[in-house]
Amino acid sequence: MGCLSCFIPRTANEDSDNDVGDHMKTTNGKSSKKGKDLRDPEHIAAQTFTFKELAAATRNFRPECLIGEGGFGRVYKGRLESTNQIVAVKQLNREGLQGNREFLVEVLMLSLLHHPNLVNLIGYCADGDQRLLVYEYMPLGSLEDHLHDLPADKEPLGWNTRMKIAAGAARGLEYLHDKANPPVIYRDLKSSNILLNEDYDPKLSDFGLAKLGPVGDKTHVSTRVMGTYGYCAPEYAMTGQLTLKSDVYSFGVVLLELITGRKAIDDARDHGEQNLVAWARPLFKDRRKFPYMADPLLQGRYPMRGLYQALAVAAMCLQEQASTRPLIGDVVTALTYLASQTYDPSIHLANSNRFGPSPGRERREKEKRGSEDHIVLRASLQNNLRSPCHQDSPDTHLRDGRTRAYEEGGSGRRPYMDEWEKVDYNVRASPGSNQTASPGSNHQRASPGSGGRTPRRLHRASSSHHDLRVAH
Numbered sequence: 001m002g003c004l005s006c007f008i009p010r011t012a013n014e015d016s017d018n019d020v021g022d023h024m025k026t027t028n029g030k031s032s033k034k035g036k037d038l039r040d041p042e043h044i045a046a047q048t049f050t051f052k053e054l055a056a057a058t059r060n061f062r063p064e065c066l067i068g069e070g071g072f073g074r075v076y077k078g079r080l081e082s083t084n085q086i087v088a089v090k091q092l093n094r095e096g097l098q099g100n101r102e103f104l105v106e107v108l109m110l111s112l113l114h115h116p117n118l119v120n121l122i123g124y125c126a127d128g129d130q131r132l133l134v135y136e137y138m139p140l141g142s143l144e145d146h147l148h149d150l151p152a153d154k155e156p157l158g159w160n161t162r163m164k165i166a167a168g169a170a171r172g173l174e175y176l177h178d179k180a181n182p183p184v185i186y187r188d189l190k191s192s193n194i195l196l197n198e199d200y201d202p203k204l205s206d207f208g209l210a211k212l213g214p215v216g217d218k219t220h221v222s223t224r225v226m227g228t229y230g231y232c233a234p235e236y237a238m239t240g241q242l243t244l245k246s247d248v249y250s251f252g253v254v255l256l257e258l259i260t261g262r263k264a265i266d267d268a269r270d271h272g273e274q275n276l277v278a279w280a281r282p283l284f285k286d287r288r289k290f291p292y293m294a295d296p297l298l299q300g301r302y303p304m305r306g307l308y309q310a311l312a313v314a315a316m317c318l319q320e321q322a323s324t325r326p327l328i329g330d331v332v333t334a335l336t337y338l339a340s341q342t343y344d345p346s347i348h349l350a351n352s353n354r355f356g357p358s359p360g361r362e363r364r365e366k367e368k369r370g371s372e373d374h375i376v377l378r379a380s381l382q383n384n385l386r387s388p389c390h391q392d393s394p395d396t397h398l399r400d401g402r403t404r405a406y407e408e409g410g411s412g413r414r415p416y417m418d419e420w421e422k423v424d425y426n427v428r429a430s431p432g433s434n435q436t437a438s439p440g441s442n443h444q445r446a447s448p449g450s451g452g453r454t455p456r457r458l459h460r461a462s463s464s465h466h467d468l469r470v471a472h
Contacts, residue, residue, distance in 0.1 A: 046111045047123030051130045054089050056081055061091065067141070070192075072208070077137060087122055088138065092131040102208030103131045109207040113180060117172030119195055119205040138203065140196035143169075143254075147191060148263050156297035159306065159343050161200050162258045166310070167335040168202040169194050173251060174328045176210075177244050183213035185221070185242055189250035190231045190264070191257050213244055230264030230275065235322050245322040251331065252317025256280055259310055261295030277318055284315045301345040306338055313338075 057078035058065045068075040073092040080087055092103060103126075110121035125132040140146070143165060146157050157165075169189075176184040187209040194202045209226050220241040225232070233249035236242050253264050256276055262269075264276045273279045283289045290311050294302060313334050319325045 046107055046121050047134075049123050049125045049132070049134060051125055051127040051132070053081070054078065054091075054125055054132050054134065057087065058089055072206075080134075085122075086137045088135045090133045090135065092133070094129055094131070100131070103133070105210055106133060106207045109184065109210050113176070113184065115172060115175040115179075116201070117168050117203055118175065119203040135205070138195035138205075139198050140200065142192045143194040143196060143202065143258075144191040146196070147257055147261055150297070156261075156295070157200075157258075158345075159298060159302040160339070163306070163310070163335065163339040163341075164200060165194070165196070165202045166255050166258050167332065167339040169204065169254065170251060170328060170332045170335050172202070172204040173247055174332045176204075177213070177247070177328050182215045183244060185211045185213045185244060186247050186250075187211055187242065188227050188231075189247055189254060190228050191254055194254070211242060213242075219243065228264075230277075233322065234320055243322055244328070245325045248317050248325045248328055248331065249322070251328070252314050252325075253277060255310065255314045255317065255335075259295065259307070259314065260293050261297055280314075280318075284311070301343070303341065303343045306341060306343065309334070309338055 055061060057080050058076040059078075061074075061076055065076045065078060066074060067077050067088065073090060076089045076091065078087050078089045079085065103124075107121065107124050110118070114120075119138070120136040122134040122136060124134065146154075150156060173186060173189065176186055186204065186207070188206060189204070193204060193206045195205050196202055211221060211223060214221050220243045222240050223242055225237055225240050227236075227250075231250045231253050233246040236246045253276065256262075257264060260276070260280070262273075262276050262279070266274055266276075280293065283293055287308065290308055291304070293311060294300075294307055313326075313331060316324075316326050317331065
């Protein structure tokens, strides 16, 4: 039976991604002492399993127990004989995309980080050349399963459920960014990595690519470009410089998926609509087109003000300049507010039929509500910007500097919160940008603003997404 110490890198400077276990602690109730080296296997709380135990749990990995597969390997539903607990067992491909390093990172991360919106790691197996991870079973599968390619007999997600999922996923990301010390950059946020329990509570999963964030005076960490095409922030895809705002961009793509029902990359669509962000960018500029961005499966059953506000949050998360994106704590505040505004389609339709105004008046009222939505959004964000956990962030210092300059008559620029009040729906693109993937091509542009260059090679993974595996 193998142990994790057998897979820990021997040299300290072997790769910049090897810092995952260095002096990490969390503020979830109890924190580990400063300086504790979490590469020591004795600090890993996850249970160890033999390959024989997991083979018995999955009935020898029978095909009928298979619940998912991809470039990393396969996931089976199983039952542990010792506890009778139903679990999900991920068997990694021995020659797949997820190697020993990613296996070690995931065990370390999920052993140390615990939050209602992070999937619970029960244990692992490192038996010979077998690498398996055992998770709590999530009966409703992934968010991707409920948004794309739905069978005819499957009910689409309603507006309330979508906002609940968005707020929960944002809270999981906020825990990684603001509660973990040092902060953790997820680096692979996408709809297929958001799992749902029986109550549609979301949980982030698959932490093999997670990375410790910058600390002290550092503004970013430099690393190999890895992730999924269509979700990667442009500055990370171009330079390999990773920040917390890289995750915020990825979250913006997921939020846009929830609102529109479209895939991040969809080669089956027309050329101008294959890339979700590229398709949405011109529509962000005209709020009158916002209703056309809503998922047709919603059949108009959503609050118009809620749609405007959700798209405003998505647009800010997808700003091309990382410094202009919001902190994830601000996003949590806005989406928690939206999730609390429950929408009852039956009551809405009944009231519209009984007391509904004329079409012209209704249109004017919708436009008025659309012009007022940014005020509500601003109010919901303002409290979180004063949160102590954001006081020392580079973005907060930048905001405070702008505010002082405005109050002292320096630059004449309006304060940071007024930028939120305006709600800039425009996602700025640099000249020559093009994120659209050409059908059937293995060489694609990694981000907007590449100026016609393809600086790195982007390989298609065997799964439904395009995984970036780029070495400098």
